[in-house]
Amino acid sequence: MKVLFISLGCDKNLVDSEHMSGLLSKAGYEFTDDENEADIIIINSCCFINDAKEESIETIFDMARYKENGRCQALVLAGCLAQRYIDEIEEEIPEIDICIGTTAIDSIVEALDLFFQKKEKIRQLKPVDFLAGVDAPRNLSAISSYAYLKIAEGCDKHCTYCIIPKIRGNYRSVPMESLLKEAGELARKGIRELVLVAQETTMYGIDLYGEKSLHKLLKRLAEISEIQWIRILYCYPEELYDELIDVMAEEKKICHYLDIPIQHASDSVLKRMGRKTTNAQLRERIATLRKKIPDIVLRTTFITGFPAETQKDHQEVMKFVDEMEFDRLGVFTYSPEENTPAAVMEHQIDESVKTARRNEIMELQQEIAFEKAGRLVGKTFLTMIEGKISGEHAYIGRTYMDTPGVDSNIFVVTDEELMTGDFVRVTVTGTNDYDLIGELCREEDR
Numbered sequence: 414m415k416v417l418f419i420s421l422g423c424d425k426n427l428v429d430s431e432h433m434s435g436l437l438s439k440a441g442y443e444f445t446d447d448e449n450e451a452d453i454i455i456i457n458s459c460c461f462i463n464d465a466k467e468e469s470i471e472t473i474f475d476m477a478r479y480k481e482n483g484r485c486q487a488l489v490l491a492g493c494l495a496q497r498y499i500d501e502i503e504e505e506i507p508e509i510d511i512c513i514g515t516t517a518i519d520s521i522v523e524a525l526d527l528f529f530q531k532k533e534k535i536r537q538l539k540p541v542d543f544l545a546g547v548d549a550p551r552n553l554s555a556i557s558s559y560a561y562l563k564i565a566e567g568c569d570k571h572c573t574y575c576i577i578p579k580i581r582g583n584y585r586s587v588p589m590e591s592l593l594k595e596a597g598e599l600a601r602k603g604i605r606e607l608v609l610v611a612q613e614t615t616m617y618g619i620d621l622y623g624e625k626s627l628h629k630l631l632k633r634l635a636e637i638s639e640i641q642w643i644r645i646l647y648c649y650p651e652e653l654y655d656e657l658i659d660v661m662a663e664e665k666k667i668c669h670y671l672d673i674p675i676q677h678a679s680d681s682v683l684k685r686m687g688r689k690t691t692n693a694q695l696r697e698r699i700a701t702l703r704k705k706i707p708d709i710v711l712r713t714t715f716i717t718g719f720p721a722e723t724q725k726d727h728q729e730v731m732k733f734v735d736e737m738e739f740d741r742l743g744v745f746t747y748s749p750e751e752n753t754p755a756a757v758m759e760h761q762i763d764e765s766v767k768t769a770r771r772n773e774i775m776e777l778q779q780e781i782a783f784e785k786a787g788r789l790v791g792k793t794f795l796t797m798i799e800g801k802i803s804g805e806h807a808y809i810g811r812t813y814m815d816t817p818g819v820d821s822n823i824f825v826v827t828d829e830e831l832m833t834g835d836f837v838r839v840t841v842t843g844t845n846d847y848d849l850i851g852e853l854c855r856e857e858d859r
Contacts, residue, residue, distance in 0.1 A: 414442055414452040414455055414486075415442075415444065415445040415451055415453070415484075416434075416437055416442050416443070416444050416445070416451065417445055417446065417448055417450075417451035417453070417454045417455070417476075418430055418433075418444065418452075418455050418554070418662065419454070419456045419457065419459060420457045420554065421458055421459045421465070421468060421469055421492070421792060422458070422459025422465055422474065422492070423459065423461070423716045424561045424608070424610050424646075425563055425610055425611070425612070426457055426459060426493070427554060428516050428551075428561050428581075428610070429491075429492065429545075429562075429563075429764070430455075430457045430491075430554065431489065432518055432545075432546040432550070432843045433518050433521045434552035434554070435454065435549055435550030435551040436519070436522050436549055436550060437521060438552050438819045439452075439552065440591075441548050443784075444552075446654075447554065448476065448479050448485075449479065449483045449484065450483075450485060451483065451484060451485055452484050452486050452487070452786055453485070453486065454476045454485050454491075454747075455489040455491060455521075455808070456469070456472055456488075456489065456490055456491065457478060457492040457531070458472075458491045458492040458493055458494035458495060459492065459493050459494065460497055460498070460576075460580075461493065461534065462745070464596060465750070466494065470494075472534055473506060473508070473509065474506075474508075474694060476488060476607075477508035478786055479508075480508060483556055486529075487511060488509055488511075489510065489511040489512075489513065489523070489524070490509045490511070490513070490554050491504060491512075491513040491514075491518065492513075492825070493515055493518060493580050495513055495514055495515075495541060495574070495618075496514035496515045496516075496538070496541075496580050497579070498537060499512050499514065499538065499790070502538070503534065504721065504836045506651055510528055510534055510535070510538070511524050511525070511528055511534070511535045511537070512536045512537070512538075512753050513536075513537045514537065514538040514541075515541075515545070515546060515580060515598065516538075516539040516541060516542075516543040516544075516545045516582065517539045517543075517603055518546055519545050519549060520537040521554075522538075522752060523537070524537045524626040525634045526824075527733045533788075539764065540580070541567075541580070541582035542582040542583050542588065542655050543582075544585045545566075545587070546563075546565055546584040546691065547587055547591050547832060548591050548594070548595075548718060549647075551595070551599075552584065553599075553657055556599065557616040557833075558603065558604060558606060558608035558609070558797060558799065558834035559604060559605070559608055559642075559797075559816075560599045560604045560607065560610075560853060561605045561607075561608045561610050562595065562599070562609050562610070562634075563587065563607065563610050564586065564592055564611050564614060564617050564627075564630065565584060565585060565586045565587060565612070565613070565614070565616070566581055566582065566587070566612070567581045567583050567584045567612060567788060568583075568613070568844070569583055569613075569614040570613065570631040570687070570689075572676075572718060573685065573699075573754040574687075574716070574719065574747065574748075574749075574750065574755040574756075575688055575750070575753065575755060576750045576753055577612055581612060583618055584612070584619070584620060585615065585620060586600070586616075586617050586621045586622075586626075587795050588621060589621075589626070589629070589633065589743070589837070590732055592630065592634075592636075593633055593634070595669070596634055596637055596640065596643070598830060600637050600639035600640050601639070602637055603834060604639075604640070604751050604844065605639065605640065605642065605669050605834050605836070606640070606642040606817075607634060607642070608642060608644045608646060608794045608816065608817070609643065609644065609645045609646065610647060611647060612795075613647055613649050613652070614645055614646065614647075614648055615648045615649055615652035615653055615657065616649075616652055616676045617630060625652070625654055625656075625657070627645075627657055627681070628654075628656040628659070629661040631645075631660050631664060632660060635664050640666065641797075641836060642666060642667075642813065643666050643667045643668065644668045644670055644813075645667070645668075645670070645672070645687055646659075646816065646857045647672055648673050649673070649674070649700045650673045650690050650695055651689040651694070653671075653701075658706070660703070660704065661669050661709075662685065662705050662706050667733075668817040669709045669713075670704050670709065670811060670814060670816070671709065671710075672712040673698075673711060673712070673713050674714045674815070675690075675695055675713045675714070675750070676714065676715055676716050676717060677686060677716060677719065677726070677730060678692050678715075678729045678730045678732070678733035678734075679692070679722070679725075679730065681726065681727040681802060682719050682721075682722055683723065684772075685719065685720065685755070685756075686716075686719060686755070686759070692733065695733075697767075697828050699711065699737055708814070709776070709792055710740040710741065710814040711737075711739050711740055711741070712739065712741035712743075712744065712816070712820070713736075713739050713742055713743075714739075714743045714744065714818075715741070715743075715744045715745070715774060715856065716745050716746070716747050716772075717744060717746055717747065717768075717770040717774065718746050718764075718766060718767025718770060719747045719755065720747070720755055720758035720760055720762065720765070721759065721760040721762075727770050730773065730774060733775060734774060734781070735777060738785065739778070739781070740785060740814065741782075741815075741819075741820050742772065742778045742781075742782075744771045744774050744775055745771070746768055747762065749761065749790065756773070757859040765798045768783065774823040777800070782847055783846065783847070786844045786847065786848075786849060787844055788840065788843045789844075789849060790841050790843060791840070791841065791842065792840070792841055793837070793838055793839065793840045793854060794812040794814075794839055794841070794851075795836055795839075796812050796823055796836070796837055796839040796851070797810055797812075797835070797836055798810045798825070798831045798832065798833055798834065798835040798837065799822075799833055800833055801831070802824070806826060806827060807824050807825060807826050807827070808824070808825045808827070808831050809824060809825075810822065810839065811836075812839075820847075821847040821848045822848050822849075823839060823849040823850070823851050824836070824849070824850050825851050825852070825853060826842075826851070826853070829853060834842075839852065839854065840854055842851055846857045
C-alpha cells in the first residue's frame with residue numbers, strides 16, 4: 414500500500430513524521446507524493462496557534478475528498494491537533510479513520526493494522542509524558558545535507574500563553590547514547606549539519622543526569638567526523654550557562670549562532686507571560702554572549718498584543734530591538750489559546766493593534782538587518798552549498814549565520830561545478846535585501 418505523508422508545523426513535528434515514515438518503511442509500506450495514488454494519507458498536524466490550527470483543519474478537508482475521488486482507504490490524523498482535540502475530531506470530522514497522539518507515533522503501524530483488520534475507527538493515545546520515537550528508524554523527508562536532531566520532548570516552563578506542556582507533556586530528554594546513534598546514522602546518510610531542536614534545548618539532560626548536559630552532548634556529537642556543523646535552536650535565555658557558552662566558543666564545529674526566544678522586553682508583560690527574565694537580565698545575557706563569542710549571530714522572536722500590553726510596553730520593545738541589533742528576528746501577533754491563563758486575562762488587544770505593532774517592529778528590524786548585511790560585503794565565509802540556480806552559473810548556499818528554511822541565503826556566483834553538501838569559501842560582493850551575493854574564492858585564497 415502507498416502512503417502520502419503531510420507534515421505541518423514545526424521542525425519537531427517533522428522529526429516525528431520522519432520516524433513514523435521509517436517505521437512504515439520497515440513494515441513494507443511504500444510512499445507517494447501524489448494524492449490520487451495514495452491508499453493511506455497521514456497528516457501530522459499542528460495547533461500551536463490559531464493559524465496553525467486552521468491550516469491543519471483545511472488540510473484534513475482537502476485530503477478527505479480523496480476517500481471518494483481517489484484511492485484513499487485510510488485518513489490518519491497524527492500530532493498536536495489529534496492529541497488536543499481527539500474527542501471533538503472523532504465527533505465532528507467522521508472522515509478521519511485513525512487518530513494518533515503526539516506520544517503514540519511509535520504505534521503508527523499497529524494502528525493501520527488494526528484499522529484494516531477491524532474496519533473501524535482507531536485512536537492511539539499514550540500518557541502525555543511518554544517519550545516516543547527513541548531509537549525508531551527514520552526516513553529523511555528530503556534530499557538534503559542537514560537534518561534536525563530532536564534532543565528532548567515537552568516543556569516545564571508553562572508560559573501563560575502556551576499550550577505546549579498540555580499537548581507535549583513535561584520535559585523529557587532523549588538519552589545521549591540514542592542521540593549519538595541517530596546522529597551517526599544521519600551522518601552515514603550524507604548529513605553534514607545537525608540542527609538541534611526541542612521545545613527547550615538548554616535544559617537537556619537535567620531530568621536524566623541531574624544537571625544541564627547540552628555541552629557534554631555537543632562535545633560527543635562533534636566527534637562524528639562526517640558532521641561539519643552543529644546548530645542549536647530554542648535556547649531559553651535564562652537557562653544559558655557558562656559551560657555551554659564555553660563549548661560553543663571552543664568547538665569549531667558548533668555554529669556561532671543561537672536562537673533565543675525572548676518574546677518581550679517590558680518587565681510587566683514578561684511577568685504576565687510567565688517568563689523568567691527581565692529586560693536588564695536579557696541585556697546582560699546578550700552582552701555576555703557577544704563578549705565571549707564576538708561573531709555570534711543571535712535570532713529571537715517577539716509577541717505583540719499580549720493582553721494589557723500598552724503603547725509604552727510596545728515602545729520598550731522598539732527601544733530594545735533598536736539597541737540590541739539582533740541579526741535575525743521574527744514577530745508573532747498574540748494568539749489566545751483556550752485553556753491557557755492568558756486567554757482569560759483582561760484587556761485583550763484588538764487584532765488591528767497587534768498587527769500594527771508587529772509591522773512597526775519588523776520595519777525597524779528590516780533597517781537593522783539590511784545595514785548588518787551591508788557590513789558583510791568584502792568578508793569571506795565558509796558556505797554550505799544547497800543547490801544550483803537553474804540556467805545560471807550560480808548556487809544557493811548558507812553560512813553559519815543562517816538556519817535552513819528560516820533565515821537568509823547566500824547566492825554564489827561561479828563557473829565551477831559544485832554539489833549539494835559541498836563546503837566552499839565565498840567572499841561577499843553584495844546584498845539583495847536580506848540575502849547575500851558572493852563569489853567563490855580563488856584557489857590560492859581558499
